[in-house]
Amino acid sequence: MPPLTVIFLGPQGCGKGTQLKLLAEHLSKTDPARSVLTPSMGSMLRSFSEQDSYAASLLRPILERGELVEYAVSVPLFGNYLLEQVKEDQHVLVDGFPRSIEQVTFLDSAVRFYKHQNPVVIRIEISDEESLKRLALRHRSDDTPDAIRARLAWTRKAEKEIEEWFRGRPGYRFVEIDGEGFIEATHAKVLEALQLS
Numbered sequence: 001m002p003p004l005t006v007i008f009l010g011p012q013g014c015g016k017g018t019q020l021k022l023l024a025e026h027l028s029k030t031d032p033a034r035s036v037l038t039p040s041m042g043s044m045l046r047s048f049s050e051q052d053s054y055a056a057s058l059l060r061p062i063l064e065r066g067e068l069v070e071y072a073v074s075v076p077l078f079g080n081y082l083l084e085q086v087k088e089d090q091h092v093l094v095d096g097f098p099r100s101i102e103q104v105t106f107l108d109s110a111v112r113f114y115k116h117q118n119p120v121v122i123r124i125e126i127s128d129e130e131s132l133k134r135l136a137l138r139h140r141s142d143d144t145p146d147a148i149r150a151r152l153a154w155t156r157k158a159e160k161e162i163e164e165w166f167r168g169r170p171g172y173r174f175v176e177i178d179g180e181g182f183i184e185a186t187h188a189k190v191l192e193a194l195q196l197s
Helices: 016-030 041-049 054-065 071-085 101-113 128-136 145-167 183-193
Strands: 005-009 091-095 120-125 173-178
Touching: 005 016, 005 145, 016 091, 016 120, 016 183, 041 054, 041 071, 054 145, 071 101, 101 145, 120 145, 120 183, 128 145, 145 173, 173 183
Parallel strands: 005 091, 005 120, 120 173
Antiparallel strands: none
């Protein structure tokens, strides 16, 4: 099995993080000699926002309002993570990045720099109603109804442009799967899309 590069996209609550975790577990079992790197933009931002710095104090209200985080914060955080964590010959599974077309071009440059071949973009689709229902169950401080609706609004708008970019880019494979069903069913679809089942 060659190393996989998988980029998970989809609206909030679609299960990107859960599916990434399940895929990482599957790869660890079926390809134990190769490590799995799982950068999560949301985790990076939440962790950074808890620091005692000026930048963190500016970031906190942006996260609370559910707004798109500026390139000046998201890209350096993601780039530094890759610089410190990427190793040769490992699987890389990305959650929550890119969220804008500017982030897409940065991610593309990282894919090329680290020589990752044939990346697969998996978009997990659910309705806005399902997203609201699922996020309400997480009980996170930044998951207020207004913040959720704000995030969904800019996510839907941005992902149309992001999807068009990936679909038209040589070397990438774009797959859309239905994430409305049970977690196990969605996981099976992910494995099928990656030809791992």
